[in-house]
Amino acid sequence: MRDTADTARPGLRERKKQRTRDALLRAAVELFTTQGYDRTTVDEIAAAVDVSQRTFFRYFSGKEDAALALQKLSVAHFAEALAARPPHEPPMEAMRRAVLDNWDRMNEAIEDVIPIELYLRMYRVIESTPVLLAAHLRRSVDTEEEIARLLAEREGLDVDTDPRPRLIVAIFGGVIRVTERRWSAGPDHSLDAMRALMATYLDQVGPALAGNWPER
Incomplete structure (x- = not known):
């Protein structure tokens, strides 16, 4: 006993x-x-x-660690989802699907701790608080390195000799940061609005990188 x-x-x-x-x-x-x-x-x-x-x-x-803890939780779920993506998917598509296909599951993990509405309000606090935004961006550098190494392992590459994993993760991370800022500054602060904006911006990466842009 x-x-x-x-x-x-x-x-x-x-x-x-x-x-x-x-x-x-x-x-x-x-x-x-x-x-x-x-x-x-x-x-x-x-x-x-x-x-x-x-x-x-x-x-x-x-305080800073507590303020950014939910973002850390999101990154952990994203990394897990990315590692589980089918090996035949191109890297950018794998990252896109890791976010969008697991959107509900990632947010359910957050809701186990706090209401999702409170989580979304915290996003806006981070964006509007210089010291937190700076810390968030610093952490993003470490996060991108972690994801680049995960992606390199997934693709069978050496991240220290092949620049592609870091380049593609930098592009992906940039899209996420643009999404966060545009969503935070926009009129609709719902979770659906954030997901829709993220999907739209990720879909525009390919066209933005290929060919010439039309004159406006």
Whole structure:
């Protein structure tokens, strides 16, 4: 009996830790989106969950880490979806399908932590907060390197001698950033609007890179 109980305890502890982390993340996003990132303190986030500041720092390195945690979650799901794409798909199409075909599943993972509407509001906070936008762009560089290496492995290439994985990922990442900014500045802040805009921009990559553009 003791062995069985001891075996079960780590699972229970991990679930409790995950619930605490999710609660802290939800509280942080709620505060960031209602009173602003700069005016929110770690103490306020911890107090909202009735834990100590020390507990907050067990899960996040700081406010910035909490503010960008949902984007990190999205990237992880995208990487998983990309790795599962059929090997015959061209790289850009594989990345396109990894986003669009898994859109609902990725957002369900986010909804397990916070309401999707709150997640979308957090997107706009990042875009409108210089320190967060700078951090988001810095992380994007690391993300693109991670995806380029994944793509190179998928295609059987050496990412350090063949520039194509990094080039195609840079183009894809640029489209995602343009989508985020145009969606954030537009009148429709729904999830469907973001997906539609992303699909439209991704569909225009090929024509934009090939041939001459018509004079306007």
